Amino acid sequence: xxxxxxxxxxxxxxxxxxxxxxxxxxxxxxxxxxxxxxxxxxxxxxxxxxxxxxxxxxxxxxxxxxxxxxxxxxxxxxxxxxxxxxxxxxxxxxxxxxxxxxxxxxxxxxxxxxxxxxxxxxxxxxxxxxxxxxxxxxxxxxxxxxxxxxxxxxxxxxxxxxxxxxxxxxxxxxxxxxxxxxxxxxxxxxxxxxxxxxxxxxxxxxxxxxxxxxxxxxxxxxxxxxxxxxxxxxxxxxxxxxxxxxxxxxxxxxxxxxxxxxxxxxxxxxxxxxxxxxxxxxxxxxxxxxxxxxxxxxxxxxxxxxxxxxxxxxxxxxxxxxxxxxxxxxxxxxxxxxxx
Amino acid sequence: xxxxxxxxxxxxxxxxxxxxxxxxxxxxxxxxxxxxxxxxxxxxxxxxxxxxxxxxxxxxxxxxxxxxxxxxxxxxxxxxxxxxxxxxxxxxxxxxxxxxxxxxxxxxxxxxxxxxxxxxxxxxxxxxxxxxxxxxxxxxxxxxxxxxxxxxxxxxxxxxxxxxxxxxxxxxxxxxxxxxxxxxxxxxxxxxxxxxxxxxxxxxxxxxxxxxxxxxxxxxxxxxxxxxxxxxxxxxxxxxxxxxxxxxxxxxx
Numbered sequence: 162x163x164x165x166x167x168x169x170x171x172x173x174x175x176x177x178x179x180x181x182x183x184x185x186x187x188x189x190x191x192x193x194x195x196x197x198x199x200x201x202x203x204x205x206x207x208x209x210x211x212x213x214x215x216x217x218x219x220x221x222x223x224x225x226x227x228x229x230x231x232x233x234x235x236x237x238x239x240x241x242x243x244x245x246x247x248x249x250x251x252x253x254x255x256x257x258x259x260x261x262x263x264x265x266x267x268x269x270x271x272x273x274x275x276x277x278x279x280x281x282x283x284x285x286x287x288x289x290x291x292x293x294x295x296x297x298x299x300x301x302x303x304x305x306x307x308x309x310x311x312x313x314x315x316x317x318x319x320x321x322x323x324x325x326x327x328x329x330x331x332x333x334x335x336x337x338x339x340x341x342x343x344x345x346x347x348x349x350x351x352x353x354x355x356x357x358x359x360x361x362x363x364x365x366x367x368x369x370x371x372x373x374x375x376x377x378x379x380x381x382x383x384x385x386x387x388x389x390x391x392x393x394x395x396x397x398x399x400x401x402x403x404x405x406x407x408x409x410x411x412x413x414x415x416x417x418x419x420x421x422x423x424x425x426x427x428x429x430x431x432x433x434x435x436x437x438x439x440x441x442x443x444x445x446x447x448x449x450x451x452x453x454x455x456x457x458x459x460x461x462x463x464x465x466x467x468x469x470x471x472x473x474x475x476x477x478x479x480x481x482x483x484x485x486x487x488x489x490x491x492x493x494x495x496x497x498x499x500x501x
Numbered sequence: 502x503x504x505x506x507x508x509x510x511x512x513x514x515x516x517x518x519x520x521x522x523x524x525x526x527x528x529x530x531x532x533x534x535x536x537x538x539x540x541x542x543x544x545x546x547x548x549x550x551x552x553x554x555x556x557x558x559x560x561x562x563x564x565x566x567x568x569x570x571x572x573x574x575x576x577x578x579x580x581x582x583x584x585x586x587x588x589x590x591x592x593x594x595x596x597x598x599x600x601x602x603x604x605x606x607x608x609x610x611x612x613x614x615x616x617x618x619x620x621x622x623x624x625x626x627x628x629x630x631x632x633x634x635x636x637x638x639x640x641x642x643x644x645x646x647x648x649x650x651x652x653x654x655x656x657x658x659x660x661x662x663x664x665x666x667x668x669x670x671x672x673x674x675x676x677x678x679x680x681x682x683x684x685x686x687x688x689x690x691x692x693x694x695x696x697x698x699x700x701x702x703x704x705x706x707x708x709x710x711x712x713x714x715x716x717x718x719x720x721x722x723x724x725x726x727x728x729x730x731x732x733x734x735x736x737x738x739x740x741x742x743x744x745x746x747x748x749x750x751x752x753x754x
Contacts, residue, residue, distance in 0.1 A: 452552070457589040460549050461599075461659065462577035462607035471602065475593025475642075 168311055170252045170283050171196050186395040186427045187337050187366040192309055197252030197281045200224060203245060210301055210496055211241050211270035214488050221245060221284075224253030231258045234267040234294075242271040244284045246308070252281035263291040263319075268299075268486055273312065275304030275333070282310040290322040292346065298326040299489045301496055304333040306361055311337045320346035320375075327484050328355035329493060331500060332363030332392060340369040344378035344406070353382045356480040358473075358500060359392035359424075366395035373401065373436075377408040385480050386417040387473050388424035398443075399431040406436045413443040418450060418476060420469070450476075470501040502526045503667060503698050508559035509723075510540075510547045517543040519723035520559070525716075527666075528695040532709055532734060533702045535720035536742040541702045542586065544720065545671040548700075549583040550576050563667055577603075578610035582665030586672040588652040591643040596655065597625065599643045600662055607663065628661040632688050649676030650685075657688035668692065668699040674708040686711030706738035721745040 168189075169175040177183070178190035200223040216239025220227040223246060232240055244255055261267045273284065282304075290296050304310055310333055318324045328338055340353060355367045371380050386394040396415045417426045430443045450472050458468035474497070481497060484490035503525040510518040517540045525531045535541050546554045548561060550573035561568040566579055591599060605615040616624070629636050632654045644652050653673060660668060670689065674682055689712050693699070701712055709717075709731065717733040718725045719742070726745050727733065 451589075454589050454591050456551050456573060457585065457591070458599075458603070459573035460551075460577055460581075460583050461603035461663065462574050462610065463603050464574045464606060464610075465572070467602070467606060468574075471594060472591070475591065478593055 168283055170254050170281060183368070183397070186393075186397070187335055187364070189309070189311065189335065189337070192335050193281060197250070200246075200248040200251035200253040200280060203247040205245055206247075207274075209241060209243050209272050209274060210492055211272060211489070214239055214241075214268070214270060214492065216240055216268070216270070218243065219257050221255035221257070223248050224255045224282075226255070230256065233260045233262065235262040235265045237266040239268040239270065242269060242286070244271075244273045244282065244312075246274070246280050246282045246304070246310075247276040248280040249277045250279045252283070254283040254285075256285040256287075258287045260289045261291055261294040261296055264293045265291070266295045268297050268489065270489060271298060271300040273300070273302040273304060273310065275308055275310070278305050279307045279334075280305075280309070282308065284310070284312040286312075286314040288314060288316045290316065290318045290324050292319040293321045294319070295323040296325070297484070297486050297489065298324070299484060299486070299493055300326065300328040300338070301493065302328070302330040302336065302338065304331075304336060306333060306363055308333040309335045311339070313339045314341070316340065316342040317345045318343065318349040318351060321348045323350045325352040325485055326354065327480060327493065328367060329497060330355070330357045330365045330367065332357065332359040332365040332394075334362075335364050335366075337366040337368065342369065342371045344371070344373045344375060344380070347375040348377045349379075351378070351380045352483070353380065354480050354483055355384045356477050356497075357386040357388075357394050358477065358497065359386070359388045359394055360390055362391045364393045364395070366397070368395070368397040370399045370401070371411070372403065373406040373409045373411065374403050376406050378406065379409070380411040380413075382413040383480055383483065384415045385477050386415075386426065387420055387477065388417065388426055389420040391421070391423045393425040393427070395427045397429045397431075399433065400441065402432075402434045402436045402439050402441065404435040407438040409436060409439040409441070411439070411441045415445045417447045418473070419447060420450060420473070474498060474501050502564070503700070504560075504562040506560045506562075508547065508561060509557045510543055511555050511557050512543065512553060516557070517723055518547065521720070521724050523718060523725055525698045525700060527698050529715040530693065530699040530701060530712065532714035532717045533700060533720050534704070534706075534717060534734060534737055536746065537704065539720045540723045541704075541720055542671055545583050545669045545700075545702055548667075548669055549573060549581055574606065575610065577663075577665075578607045580666030581669070582660055582663060582667065583669045584656045584660065584671060584673055586675055588644050588656055590645045590647075592645050594643055596639040596641060596643040597622075600625070600659055603659070604663055624662060625658075628658055631661070631691070632658055633684060634658060650678065650681035653677060653681065653685050654688070657685055660692055661688065666697050668697065670699065670701045672703060673701070674703060674705065682708070682711060706734045709734045719745055
C-alpha cells in the first residue's frame with residue numbers, strides 16, 4: 162500500500178492553507194502556524210461507544226499504538242478502531258492499515274474520542290477491500306471545541322466489493338474528515354454517507370473523492386448536516402468517472418439546515434465524467450427548520466426547544482437509518498440523540 | 502370560559518382583527534362564520550399564539566389566565582387546541598411518537614404523571630378504532646402522504662388523546678367528502694362536554710348540520726358584526742354575506 166498522506170505534524174511547511182483549492186474552506190495553516198510539540202503518552206480510559214459490539218480492536222492513545230496497528234480481516238469480523246486524544250496544546254499522529262480478504266465481511270467501528278483541549282490530531286487509515294468483500298464502516302467523531310484534527314482514509318475497493326461508510330461528526334475548532342476512495346475494479350458498490358451536527362463555533366469539513374476507475378460501479382452518497390450558532394459545516398464531494406468506467410451509477414446528495422443567522426454551510430459538489438454511458442446525479446439543498454412545523458408542534462404542547470430537537474433529529478435520522486448493521490445503527494442513533 | 506375583549510391583531514403591519522369581542526361559556530359550541538378574508542383563521546392563530554400574529558390591543562382570558570402572555574406550548578398545556586385547516590406534514594416523526602411526545606409534554610407542564618408506552622398504545626387503539634383509522638397508519642410519519650380526510654381524522658384523534666378544554670376548529674370541513682365529514686363530525690360531537698368550549702370556524706353552513714352550534718357569530722372586517730342562534734347560519738346560507746361587507750361607495754371607480 163502506498164502512503165499518500167502529505168500532512169506531517171512535525172513540519173509546518175506541509176500544512177495546507179486556503180490557497181490550496183481543496184482546503185479553501187478549512188484553512189489549516191491559519192489555525193496552525195507552527196508544528197505542535199509532541200503529545201505525551203495518554204491512558205486508555207473508558208471502553209468507547211462501540212464496546213458492547215465486541216470484536217477486535219486497534220487502539221491509539223495520543224498517536225501511540227496500544228497493540229497492533231495493522232489488521233487483516235477474513236471470514237466475518239468486527240474491528241473497533243479507536244483514536245483516543247487526551248492532550249493539552251500538543252500534537253500527535255496515528256496511522257492504521259486494514260485489509261479485508263476476498264469474500265470476507267468486516268464491521269469497522271471507528272471512534273475519535275477526544276479529551277483535553279487545543280490538541281492537534283492527524284489520523285490516517287488505509288483500507289483495502291478485496292474482491293467480493295463487504296465492509297461497513299461507522300465513524301463517530303467527538304472532540305473538544307478547541308481541538309484541531311485532520312483524519313484521512315484511503316479506501317480501495319476491488320471487483321464486486323461492497324463498501325459502506327457513515328461518518329457522524331460534531332466538529333471542533335477545525336475538523337476535516339476526508340475520504341479518498343477508488344472503485345479499483347469493476348462492479349464495486351459504495352455508499353459514502355455522513356452527517357454533522359454543529360454547535361457553538363465548531364467547524365467540520367466532510368470531504369470525499371470517489372474515483373470510478375472501472376465499469377459498472379455504483380456510488381450512493383447522502384450527507385446531511387445542521388449548523389447552529391456560529392458553526393460552519395463544509396461538504397466537498399467529488400465523484401470522478403474515468404474513461405472506460407461505463408455503466409457507472411453515481412448519486413450524491415447533500416442537505417443541510419442552518420439553524421442560526423450566523424451559521425454557515427459551504428457545499429461544493431463536483432461530478433467529473435470522462436466516460437459515456439453513465440448515470441450521475443447530485444442534489445444540494447440548504448434551508449432552515451420549517452417554521453410552520455415548529456408552530457404545529459408547539460401548538461400541540463411540545464416546547465419550542467424540544468420541537469426543534471425533534472425536527473432536527475427527524476431531518477438527520479435518514480442517514481442513520483441507512484446504516485446496514487443493526488447494532489451499529491442503534492449505537493449511532495443513541496449517540497446522536499444524546500447530542501441533539 | 503373564553504373571554505375575548507376588543508382584540509386587535511396585526512400580521513406584519515396589516516391590521517386583521519379590529520376590536521373583536523366574544524364570550525364562549527364552557528360547555529357551549531360557538532360557530533364563527535364569515536366571508537373570505539374576514540380574519541377567521543387569524544382568530545385561531547392569535548388564540549393559539551402563532552408567531553407573527555401580534556395582538557396590539559385588547560385581551561383574551563381563558564380559564565382565568567391571560568392567554569396572550571403565554572407561549573404556544575403553554576397555551577396547549579392549558580387546554581387550547583387548534584385544529585388546522587391544513588394539518589402540517591412532519592417527515593421523520595412517526596404519528597405515534599408525535600402524539601405521545603405532545604401528551605407527555607403537556608402532562609409535564611401541568612405537573613401530572615407521564616403516560617407509559619403500553620397505556621398510551623391502549624388509548625390510541627381505542628381512539629383510532631372509533632374514528633375508523635388504520636392503526637398501522639399511525640406508525641408512519643405524521644400526515645406525510647395522508648389524504649385530506651386522513652389528516653383531519655388525525656387531528657380529531659389528537660383531540661381525543663390530548664383532551665383539550667378549548668377546541669378551535671379552523672375550516673375542519675374543507676377537503677372532506679360527505680362520508681369523511683360525517684366521521685369527523687361524529688368525532689367532534691363525541692368530545693362535547695359541559696367543561697369544554699368549542700369554536701367552530703367555517704365559511705359554509707354545511708358543517709353546522711353535523712356539529713350543531715349553540716351560538717353563531719358573523720365575523721366580517723375583523724369584528725363580530727352579528728350574533729344569533731343556529732338559525733343565523735341558515736339565513737347566511739340563504740342570503741350570503743353581502744349585507745355584512747363594507748359598502749361600496751357610489752361612483753367610486
